Amino acid sequence: MSFEDLFEEVKNSYDIVDVVSSYVRLKKVGKNFVGFCPFHSEKTPSFVVSPEKQIFKCFGCGAAGDVVTFYTKIKGLTFKEALLELAEKAGISVDKNFFVEKKKEKGLAEFNYKIAKFYHHLLYFHSSSKLAREYLEQRGIKEETIKNFLLGFAPQDGRVLAGYLRNASEDLAKGEELGLIKRTSDGSYIDLFRGRIIFPIFNLKGECVGFGARALDKDVEPKYLNNSGIQKYFKKSEILYGLYQSKEAIKKENTWYFSRRLF
Ligand SMILES: [Zn+2]
Structure with missing residues (x-):
């Protein structure tokens, strides 16, 4: 089954x-x-x-x-x-190995979740996050929704996630592999998401599989951005739940564009 x-x-x-x-x-x-x-x-x-x-x-x-x-x-x-x-x-018999997960995917999902929590934290505590919170408020997105969906904020300063990964002695390579940070020509790292609202995306198992991000500045293109790690490590069908879960938040953004872009 x-x-x-x-x-x-x-x-x-x-x-x-x-x-x-x-x-x-x-x-x-x-x-x-x-x-x-x-x-x-x-x-x-x-x-x-x-x-x-x-x-x-x-x-x-x-x-x-x-x-x-x-x-x-x-x-x-x-x-x-x-x-x-x-x-x-309901008396439905389920094989006990049904949920044995692929180890690598699980490790990456845990890594993603940590990053989701980091961006969520920045939404409340970063010195430049006021604009992001005001934006969400303007869009009618409630505090409860922000917390439920673990919405976050990526500051314009492009070294925040890279710095966090280094500080938390996390694997910078993992962040690079998932497309969340990029190595520059001088060997330092730069964040993919800058000046954006972060929408973590969860799969059917409730694992964080990646991120969608909306630009705060209306003149910035692309307006919506996903990290490449989503397509790389997770089957598209498994992401459906996340789309469903974040539907409310996205709907309040007045568009399904963000979710459609995943496919
Ligand atoms: Zn209610």
């Missing part, structure tokens, strides 16, 4: 309304069910479950997804753990 097959089988084994009802008191309104969002505090219910589409969506905080996503979030599990737990409960 492929990952996609297991994912489909698990989804088909549950009615999202039943699963959500164990955690949220739902009221039927027209075709949908409505309740108070379990992922943020609110005074009026803006959490909607569609039995027809088998998805949930919160119009307050932007949380959205299918039954597996809901279970992942509500139980505080990784996507993989949630999928296995739901499969077990």
Whole structure:
């Protein structure tokens, strides 16, 4: 059974309304069910479950997804753990080696995740990050969304990531391999992303597979940029979840251009 097959089988084994009802008191309104969002505090219910589409969506905080996503979030599990737990409960037998991952990809994903956290940190603490935060605010992207999607900021100064990798005694070669930094003619390193908002991209297993970045200056081309490591190490089909996950953030950017550019 492929990952996609297991994912489909698990989804088909549950009615999202039943699963959500164990955690949220739902009221039927027209075709949908409505309740108070379990992922943020609110005074009026803006959490909607569609039995027809088998998805949930919160119009307050932007949380959205299918039954597996809901279970992942509500139980505080990784996507993989949630999928296995739901499969077990539904009596779907899963080979214990199903999730044995290719070592190299996993190492690179962990490396990517560390970088995502670094850029996210810069969004709050870098001396020039005010502009980036103002930009996100202007676009109506909420604090909660920024944190959920680990959005980040790459300063205009092109030596920040390179400096971090060196300081953290990380492998500069790894950053170069993933296309995040480039070696210049004088042997020093320069960052790929400069003056950009960073969107980490996650695959179906919840691993960070790479980055999309939007220029803050409207005159800078290209407007959207991805690091080459995405295509190099990860199957395109595995990235779909990330596109889905960051859909809310991207939608608020008023474009699907960023996600389409990956393909
Ligand atoms: Zn919410």
